[in-house]
Amino acid sequence: xxxxxxxxxxxFKFNQNLIEIVYLSLCISLAATILAAFVSIIIxxxxxIKNFFGKGLLIIIVNSFMSLPPVVVGLILYLVFxxxxxxxxxxxxxxxxxxxxxxxIIVTPIIISLSLKSLTDQYARLDDYFKTLKCSSKMIRHTxxxxxxxxxxxxxxxxxxxxxxxxxxxxxxxxxxxxxxxVMTTSIVLETSRxxxxxxLSLGISxxxxxxxxxxxIMIIRKKIL
Amino acid sequence: MNKVYALKxxxxxxxxxxxxxxxxxxxxxxxxxxxxxxxGAGKTSFLRLLYGLDSPTSGHVYRNFDHDNTELSYLFQNxxxxxxxxxxxxxxxxxxxxxxxxxxxxxxxxxxxxxNLAYLYNHNINVLxxxxxxxxxxxxxxxxxxxxxxxDEPTNNLDKKNISYISKMIMELNNKGSTVIIVCxxxxxxxxxxxxxxxxxxxxxxxx
Numbered sequence: 001x002x003x004x005x006x007x008x009x010x011x012f013k014f015n016q017n018l019i020e021i022v023y024l025s026l027c028i029s030l031a032a033t034i035l036a037a038f039v040s041i042i043i044x045x046x047x048x049i050k051n052f053f054g055k056g057l058l059i060i061i062v063n064s065f066m067s068l069p070p071v072v073v074g075l076i077l078y079l080v081f082x083x084x085x086x087x088x089x090x091x092x093x094x095x096x097x098x099x100x101x102x103x104x105i106i107v108t109p110i111i112i113s114l115s116l117k118s119l120t121d122q123y124a125r126l127d128d129y130f131k132t133l134k135c136s137s138k139m140i141r142h143t144x145x146x147x148x149x150x151x152x153x154x155x156x157x158x159x160x161x162x163x164x165x166x167x168x169x170x171x172x173x174x175x176x177x178x179x180x181x182x183v184m185t186t187s188i189v190l191e192t193s194r195x196x197x198x199x200x201l202s203l204g205i206s207x208x209x210x211x212x213x214x215x216x217x218i219m220i221i222r223k224k225i226l
Numbered sequence: 227m228n229k230v231y232a233l234k235x236x237x238x239x240x241x242x243x244x245x246x247x248x249x250x251x252x253x254x255x256x257x258x259x260x261x262x263x264x265x266g267a268g269k270t271s272f273l274r275l276l277y278g279l280d281s282p283t284s285g286h287v288y289r290n291f292d293h294d295n296t297e298l299s300y301l302f303q304n305x306x307x308x309x310x311x312x313x314x315x316x317x318x319x320x321x322x323x324x325x326x327x328x329x330x331x332x333x334x335x336x337x338x339x340x341x342n343l344a345y346l347y348n349h350n351i352n353v354l355x356x357x358x359x360x361x362x363x364x365x366x367x368x369x370x371x372x373x374x375x376x377x378d379e380p381t382n383n384l385d386k387k388n389i390s391y392i393s394k395m396i397m398e399l400n401n402k403g404s405t406v407i408i409v410c411x412x413x414x415x416x417x418x419x420x421x422x423x424x425x426x427x428x429x430x431x432x433x434x
Contacts (some may be wrong), residue, residue: 125306131279132300133322143318147309 003197010202011209018199022206025183028096028170029163032103036163037156040111041119045141047112048119059116065109073105074172081173094175099183102169107159114158118151119144150221157214157221164210228255229290230374230405231276236285238271245271249285249431251424258396258406258419263426269409270303270378272426276407277376291373299372303379303409305363312338312346312354312362316369323370337365341391356383364392374405381412393418 010018047055080086081093092098122144130140145152167185174181176190184203191200231253238246246268253259253276261269274280275287277300308315316334325333338344341361346354354362360383367375377396381389393415396406400419410416424431 126308128279128300128302129306132277132298133319135322139322143308 003201006198007201007205010198011205015199015202018202018206020179021182021184021187021203022210024096024181025164025185026210028099028183029103029160032100032163033107033156033160035100036104036107036111036159037152040108041115041145041152044112044116045119045145047116048123048144049137049140059113062109062112062116066113068106068109070102070106070166070168070170071172073102074169077102077105077169077173093173094177094181096174096181099170099174099181102173103163103166106166106169107163110162111155111159114155115148115152118148118155122147150224153221154218157218161211161214164207229253229288230255232288232290233276234286234288236275236282236287238268238275238280239283246275246282246426251431253405253407254422255290256400256403256405258400258408258421259424260416260421261407261409261424261426262411267426267428269426272424273300273376273378273407273409296374297370297372298374298376299367299370300376301363301367301378301380303382305359307351307359307362310351312343312349312351315351315362316366319366319369325370333369337369340395341365341388357385357388360384361388361391364395368395368399371399371402372404374407375399377406377408377410379409381410381415386414389414390418 047058077098078085078093080088081090081098082088083093092101123140126140126144126147130143135143165185167189170181170183171186171189174183174186176182176186182190184207188200188203188207191197191203229252233249233251236246236249237244249272261272263269271280275282277298278287278289279300308318310318313334316337317330320330320333335344335347338347341364343358343361343365346358346362351359351362360380364377364380367377375396380392384392389412396408396415397419400406408415408421
């Protein structure tokens with residue numbers, strides 16, 4: 001009981017260490033999700049309105065990548081960005097940037113796959129309308145993205161939740177360095193192994209609060225749709 | 227008489243079932259043509275083939291006009307709207323037609339005022355009644371004066387007063403030189419103007 005009270009006190013007293021970790025986690029995951037959303041929605045909207053050779057195969061690959069194990073992503077990035085790796089000269093290993101790249105790779109297939117369904121449905125609904133107006137591809141893309149805006153927002157929040165809760169890849173490529181690459185999930189792993197359960201629990205509670213806030217946001221958006 | 231469309235041995239099948247079979251007929255330029263027939267006779271399919279939304283299984287649709295310089299407009303039986311306000315729905319049409327932004331508000335308000343719908347300007351499409359949606363669909367189809375107007379059941383959900391508005395609008399457009407092709411049974415709409423009639427029976431042309 002004392003442990004739980006202490007954990008909550010850490011949060012309500014705005015423990016400096018805790019705040020820094022939460023802030024870094026949010027910065028990295030938000031950056032990765034925004035980048036992933038930008039790229040994914042462009043790709044998904046193009047896939048929704050165009051028929052091309054290999055589209056079915058591409059959808060299967062993207063869907064398969066949704067369940068890509070984060071540790072595998074971390075391992076591959078480690079090999080590519082380590083000193084002897086292909087992109088080792090960029091010196092990105094153990095930096096927040098490489099953590100953004102790792103989360104970007106994990107989140108992108110999720111956003112593409114989920115938004116493709118929504119955008120394809122909108123395109124099917126509006127297909128005749130576009131034909132009668134002789135809309136350009138650019139106009140069609142803009143319109144279906146705007147028409148799917150609430151669905152896409154929910155999908156992006158889902159992607160952000162995935163990025164925030166991810167631990168396998170960021171611990172490998174980030175190295176869990178204090179004040180530099182230590183995020184909530186990697187910190188929970190470390191503090192638990194060190195027996196610092198109070199801080200670990202504070203971080204866990206913070207993560208749950210953020211998840212609850214995001215679900216609350218999704219509920220508000222859903223209400224707006226329905 | 228100048229034909230705007232000429233149909234030669236036109237057939238259209240869906241899942242190996244003939245919807246239209248061996249249709250030969252013409253649509254006269256600057257005329258009003260009314261397509262009649264019982265439910266499932268192939269009227270909507272015929273209109274879609276004329277417009278070019280679908281392609282015939284066999285036969286030809288000859289179009290005697292320049293596609294790039296002819297303004298076509300289509301009112302669907304079940305109107306498709308964007309999930310936005312009335313104003314934004316109409317703006318989208320003007321944007322697609324590359325109308326200068328300066329004129330948007332004037333064009334939209336003029337059209338809405340004509341049908342006494344100016345109060346709906348900022349309303350979201352989801353709060354409109356069936357009749358208001360149908361009128362808005364009609365407004366949208368004539369927002370940019372079309373050279374050829376396709377109307378599929380334009381009087382759905384409308385009361386007598388609004389049917390007479392649409393009737394007047396069709397006459398006005400036709401007097402200005404537009405060709406109007408209507409799928410309709412509503413005698414209230416059709417009684418006010420002269421028209422050529424095409425009647426379908428089970429996918430076959432009854433008389434033209």
